[in-house]
Amino acid sequence: MSSLRRESQDEEEYWMKSRVNKSKFNLFDDNVTVENAEELAKSKKLLTQFEDDDVDTVNWDDTPVSSVTESSAISGVTGRVSFTPSSLESVTPTVQYSKSQEKLHSLTSSSSARSLEDEIPSFISTSSGSKNLEEEIQYLKRALKKARELKFSPEDTIRKMILGEPYSLEVFRSKEEKLQLLDKAIQVHDGNAITAVILFLRQTIKPSLFNLELQRRPVAINHYLSYLRAHYDFKELGDVLGMLNRTEEAAILKYKQAISAPDVRGKMNALRGCLKAHFIHEPDLAHEANLVEQHAALLERQWPIEDTDSKSEAQGNPLFRQFPRKVSILNMPLITTLYYCCFYHGRDAENLLTSPFAIKKQHQLSDKQYVWTALSARSRLKQWTGIEELLTAKGWFGSTKKVSVIGFDKVCEILHRTSAPEEILSKYLRMIDGSERRLNIARKYKCHEVVVETLVYLRDRHELQVYASKLPPGSLGLRNAQDALRSSTIKWKT
């Protein structure tokens, strides 16, 4: 009996401890830290052991007669004690037990006041005693039968899920069984089963445990994330990604949400907020941070431009009447915006939002990007002098020369595309380095004058003759070709 006492004392110590725990934090609080969770898990384990022992030894539902007599024989407490295993199933009632026990101890000393805790260890000791081996076997047999009737194994359940047969997850109450379910589902690679079990877990165990177990199973994590995505549950999705330290994904998610804002003003604010919260402080996302910053800056530029220009268009500004705006500039890509500004606001001062040069500067556009776009716009506007300015660089001592960062072949390509007059096209064709290249490109754009010139330069009389034969009669190119062919000053290649 003394050993029993000690056991019960231990028990009591344990309960005291658990009460201390309770005063520290709320059991059901979602914000329980991992350490706490582990501690909790341990104590939960203890509890389950306790529970299991109890259920193992005294099966009140199945064996009312034998167990009652058994208990009364040993402890002297009559069967009147109303005690069912179910009352121990949750934490709270057990804690209350210890309370009542204290009171009973202090108030009474009679044997009838012996609290239930005193009896429980004695049950354990009976069952572990070898005398009742047969009874134990009987009990185990019954338990097995009951288990068979009640539920299927995790394997069976997963099989049913995969085959599309009816199943029930609710019969799995212990965390271990639930995790077995999950592991089995992962093992057979059925996403539907995996997701179903995960959602069941989420519903039935507290978040800290759920997260802990999920983190141990990357496949499960992926399915959970996939589910959250399909569920548009972005809040939880962001949290989980954050928990997993997948900062980049989390940041991109937030960005995605930010850009889904329907109105531009909301989007600007959302972008700024998202930039501050998720990008700026992540060294790995420095580049992305820069891009998001640019996105926000772009919207902040487009907003007032659109505002002014739509008004100006409504008031009948001749520029917009001549070239009506097809769509609003809002939400257009940066290069399109640059083109727009080059087109409608090409001459604006740099301190204005509409200045193409200001855009170039703010977004650190390369010269190539800038020239290409500006050139296209000016060519479309037929601002030939403008193009000349764009391609003129200041040389030494105030001299000027024609320079193109994108190469004059590309300049010609753009001019051709925007249907520049032959005269202008020829001018720039002549600036292409390399006579063979120039010849090819001139041929491609059917710029006969330059072709003839180049062929003459190459002193290729045969080619010139062939080319001349294809030229339409009376054209300038044909005349030039004929002049050249007639000329005696040219030393033709042999």
Next chain:
Amino acid sequence: MAAPSVKGFPDFQRLKILAKDEFTSLLDQMPGRKDLVIDGELMKPLDRIASVSLLKQRGVDKIFKFDSSLKSMHGCEQRIYLVRPRMTTMKAIADHINSDRNINFKRKYSIIFVPRKLHTCLSVLEYEGVMGYVTVSEFQLDFVPLDKDVLSLELPEFLKSLYLENDQTWIHTVAKSLVRLQALSGEIGHVYCIGRGAKMVNDLMNFLMKRNSSEQDFSRHEIGSLILIDRDVDYVTPLCSQLTYEGLLDETFGIKCGTIEFGPEVTGKQQSAKLLLNSDDAIFEDVRNRHFSNVLGYLSSKAKSLQQDFDKRHGLKSVGDMKDFVANELRRLKEQKSVLANHIGACEQILGKKTKGGFEDYLQTEHSLLEGSGLRENVNFIEELLFKQDNMLKTLKLICLLSLTQNGISPQTYKSLKTQYLQSHGFEQLVTFSNLKSLGIVTEQETGSQAGTPLNKVASGMAAMTRRSTFQSLCKKLSLIPKSDDIDLKNPTDMSYVFSGAYTPLSCKLVEQVLTRGGFTGMEEITKYLPGGVHSENHVKASKDHSTPLKDKSGKSARQDRPVSKVVLVYFLGGCTYSEITALRFLGKLKGYIFVIATTAIINSSTMLESVMEKPPIYYENNRFAEIEFVPVAIKARSLFSGNSFAHRSTECSLILPGAGMNLRHRGHGNPRGGSHLTHDVIMCLDRQVRQKEWEHGKLTGLLEGSGLGDNVNFIEELIFKQDNMLKTLKLICLLSLTQNGISPQTYKSLKTQYLQSHGFEQLVTFSNLKSLGIVTEQETGSQAGTPLNKVASGMAAMTRRSTFQSLCKKLSLIPKSDDIDLKNPTDMSYVFSGAYTPLSCKLVEQVLTRGGFTGMEEITKYLPGGVHSENHVKASKDHSTPLKDKSGKSARQDRPVSKVVLVYFLGGCTYSEITALRFLGKLKGYIFVIATTAIINSSTMLESVMEKPPI
């Protein structure tokens, strides 16, 4: 077994027939007229299975295309939804149903999931509360036979789902399709898996199949081997520009489920033409696998010969011949002519598009990327496309190829290309780059890893990196890039002809290798570069493996020249391109194999990239709005899971929340004899209050009697000023409110404020709880005099009760008139409270027993919330008479008839005082009371249980 198949191909028409039968029986499950609402992406596959006339025949009235943006739909009384299992779809269907119910339109709904129902979908239906109105079934449509050698699941989302999100939901569909196929064609003896998903499919397939271990004659089965290939093993091939006719048709016009639609620009007529592209079209069959350079010439020669056939009609001699020609030949020729015209028109379109867009330069760049040469020029070319804001998909393809062939892009180039891409095509594409990074398609080289393999990366990333760093090694080891430039595109000798001889598709080359070597042995040098590894299984007994089948029975001789081992099913997970199909067909012809190609979907570079791009280009504006619409859905659906469990918990916690109050009231119903629980509120406080009376100079009696209100309030305030025991004070406040029909607003506010100031503002919660319980309430302004009229029913009842505590006292004479109660020899239950008050609950018990029910108690019971109820299970004759059947030996009982034993059950607890009072009552009136209760309480425990923080 089956009808003799075409040229050794297994007959897949059976699959169609099976699917058709399954579908018709599903339609028949809802007899009568019904509407059919079909998911857009199932339209084309269903078209291949069932005709409109069949549907009409089965009672389908109207056919709608499912539109998730519609909040409601019209139609007849029965409706069938045929949909893919998606949560958003479920939400939309639920909206339809709910809007019908809102206008009281009764309709029967059936949802048929293709190919299976998912847990998440059912959850949404359940959550939206429509599960009761729908019947749910599955239509296991997996393979849609597109041609004699092509089977497709038509599941383009597989790629994104498995490789981007690592979601294995569709693995089941792939495995199931194989199980069903093998049920028809016999088990497949050899299985080779290349990649991660392939292995998973194989595992799940084995799990589902329960292989028959007994000897099987595999030679009689129709398919010898199965090769499963993951798309992520080879992303390069689908990104290359297709150059075969069929591939170009797909890239230019888009082939959907084996059909193509030519617009007026191709047909040259007003209307567009729909064409079924398969081997039944003789002209198409001739050109589909050709390199494009070799198509137009063939078509024009065909046109000439057709013209000659036409011209025959001039040479017709007799009228009979003429008649014959018109009846047979003419129709065929006319059909051929129109088909030919369409193909020629299509060729013209393709040519036109390709020459306009600078296709040659593009192709050159692509090929030099594959070769790994001229890196600088290639990057320049890509940049130029960006300056020009050229087609965003085209540009992205090159960026992908650059990264895939070069083991990622060097950090500097990566940043600059990405930045410029976003600047040209919108910053939204940041998301696309993030997706491509996750897929391992566009990656940034680790700094310092350009020379060697990166070491410190996660396992999966590691494998991916290794693979890509070694695209060139794979090219070399498998000689994917042919050495000679002079490939005869007309009479090809090598699979690489599908890409103009520039590149042999990696996936097809792997298939060739596996078949040639009979497995992966000796391929270690190659397989080590493949992510996800390889796996092979052999279910055929070794003895039968390579020998010709011995058991062949007579009549099967036709098969002998094409042994089953030559029939190979190649299954692409994540989709395959027409070029790959063509390459395999060519390989089959070359090596004598019969290839059957199965795939989750037929893809091309554009559809593949679009499926993983966040916003499909151009339309992204619209899509964005579509997405927003679903956000509330998300929010709603989210609480689906968390909400449930919370509600559950709250009922357990009981007492605190209104739900608990409901429980209590409910219990009141079922307990006619125990008195209504609500009176407890009063009594429990009383119990303690009596003792206080002695201590606190009798102030409390005033409360019960309803006298000296001002004094009482003053007394309470005094206690508060003193910061006297908070429970004690609270009890008085409770009593004040209960006896006075709530506290007048002014007093209530002042008492509450003072209480909070004295005992902590946390007690605000307690007041809120007490208000919910109806213990401490504030009187409605203007209702002090009479009964409040405009309150909700339950609140009404509560008010009524409290407003009439005094009435109850009067009617039941709870407050004894005389002050001289002999506490030593009591004559009345009120002695438990020093004769100041008789417990209402006990009084009710007494009344019920005396009257034998509630008759005549209407004046009293009307004040009791929750009402009363009684049931009599004893037959009337036996009720009041003494038991007749009493046997001998039971005489001891006769002087205490059973009707005198009364069980009083207190729901929500009772006090010792009540027990004592009942004991006294029993002694007085000869009853034997047994008291049952949920718990024994006193004023402190009762209040503590509903207080937020127990007092210190």
